[in-house]
Amino acid sequence: MRVLGIEGTAWCASAAVFDDAGGDVFVESDAYEPDSGGIHPREAAEHMGEAIPQVIARTLARAREEYGPDPIDAVAFSRGPGLGPCLRIVGTAARALSRTLEVPLVGVNHMVAHLEIGRHLSGFDSPVCLNASGANAHLLGYRDGRYRVLGETMDTGVGNALDKFTRHVGWSHPGGPKIEAHAEGGDYVELPYVVKGMDFSFSGIMSAAKAAYDDGVPVEDVCNSLQEHTFAMLTEVAERALSLTGTDELVLGGGVGQNDRLRGMLGEMCAARGAEFYAPEPRFLRDNAGMIAVLGAKMAAAGDVVAVAESAIDPDFRPDEVPVTWRDDGES
Ligand code: ATP
Structure with a gap:
């Protein structure tokens, strides 16, 4: 067909x-x-x-x-x-x-x-999927004829949060790739880390990042810290989703999945627990x-x-x- x-x-x-x-x-x-x-x-x-x-x-x-x-x-x-x-x-x-x-x-x-393009390309049978895109952020797992939402953002999508910070700085859309480029060599500064059960929130971290930038924290440090916090939150909940479902396959979806640091964190987490990780090539992520x-x-x-x-x-x-x-x- x-x-x-x-x-x-x-x-x-x-x-x-x-x-x-x-x-x-x-x-x-x-x-x-x-x-x-x-x-x-x-x-x-x-x-x-x-x-x-x-x-x-x-x-x-x-x-x-x-x-x-x-x-x-x-x-x-x-x-x-x-x-x-x-x-x-x-x-x-x-x-x-x-x-x-x-x-x-x-x-x-x-x-x-x-989710299905990752499943199709990986050949995985029944993976957990982390969708990290502009307007969305959630974990999906299959059970009884549906893809269940195992955890999700309580406010904005993860990419939208990154884009709002870069707009504040005056960078053009989309912001995610610019954050990735500027994060290189940046130091770590404390920002809010909000995971509640299986859900996460990005609006507080985005406001705190804007405030840190306005207070004179170097933009490289804010970019690096934004990535470290938001991606660690996603990785933590992805690991819990694997653990709760007993699944040993994780696929990634969505435009934020083009980020090397996010893919690195998820790959490391999966390797540490003996799970397999698959991220489609960028043209099938965005x-x-x-x-x-x-x-x-x-x-x-x-x-x-x-x-x-x-x-x-x-x-x-x-x-x-x-x-x-x-x-x-x-x-x-
Ligand atoms: P959806 O409808 O699936 O929510 P979308 O319309 O938001 O999708 P996508 O292509 O899935 O579109 O994702 C776009 C987002 O990906 C934007 O927020 C953009 O900043 C972000 N993005 C793109 N490249 C990177 C990158 N290298 N690092 C982080 N974020 C990125």
């Missing part, structure tokens, strides 16, 4: 085709880069409206070159969570394509797709349509398709709302 995936939850307009027979996936993406400040929902939607037709056209042209005139068996799209104005554009494009190409429509949960096409193919193969009339987007779509129909031990 060959599936066209379309992603557009926020900043990344992306289309991909995945062939589950050959395992091949090719992806075309076009990123929104704000002139100043963070992601503005209206500007992001304007970018999405312009870029989505182009990335889809390029992807379909390539699919026709590779596979012939009717290359697509299903259209999958990210249904949420994300920015409503962006999701509506992607949903409309996907519905129109499904009707035009006369193929089924598949509505994919973007956060479950972050938002991308490859993961939508891969999960879309699994769902379509399981008959988990959606009628156009019932395919409304959901900006607050939680991963634990999704019946997992595509695993042997999932719901049907």
Whole structure:
């Protein structure tokens, strides 16, 4: 089965085709880069409206070159969570394509797709997943036909917290890579470390980091300490999730997962407890349509398709709302 995936939850307009027979996936993406400040929902939607037709056209042209005139068996799209104005554009494009190409429509949960691309590429059976992205931060584990949220942020996503600090400093979006670059050689200063049970909080640490910078603490020290604190919090809860579920496989998802220090901490923790750790390559960590096409193919193969009339987007779509129909031990 060959599936066209379309992603557009926020900043990344992306289309991909995945062939589950050959395992091949090719992806075309076009990123929104704000002139100043963070992601503005209206500007992001304007970018999405312009870029989505182009990335889809390029992807379909390539699919026709590779596979012939009717290359697509299903259209999958990210249904949420994300920015409503962006999701509506992607949903409309996907519905129109499904009707035009006369193929089924598949509505994919973007956060479950972050998990499933890691599971697909690693070959792990039933891993715990740490999703560390801009708008989200949570641990997922599978039980009884659902991916359960084992722990999550009580306020902002981890990437959004990093981006808010860099905006305060006057650096352009996205902030995460700049924090990583400036953390090199920085010293450690104390910031709030907030883990409550299986949940964590990033808003206090972000405010404290801004205050430290305003008080004259060198920006390299603040960047280094932001990474050490936030990533240690994520690693602590990831370890507890492995321990509580008895799982010895961890996968990473989300754009913050591109950070070497986070991957290093998680790898070290897993090695210390005899668990395996897998982080996809960066193009499959940040938002991308490859993961939508891969999960879309699994769902379509399981008959988990959606009628156009019932395919409304959901900006607050939680991963634990999704019946997992595509695993042997999932719901049907
Ligand atoms: P989601 O909808 O899955 O929450 P998103 O729209 O936030 O995703 P992602 O591509 O998953 O998008 O993540 C973007 C975030 O990743 C931004 O906050 C960005 O600063 C952060 N990021 C990117 N590279 C790095 C890095 N090297 N270190 C830390 N953070 C990074």
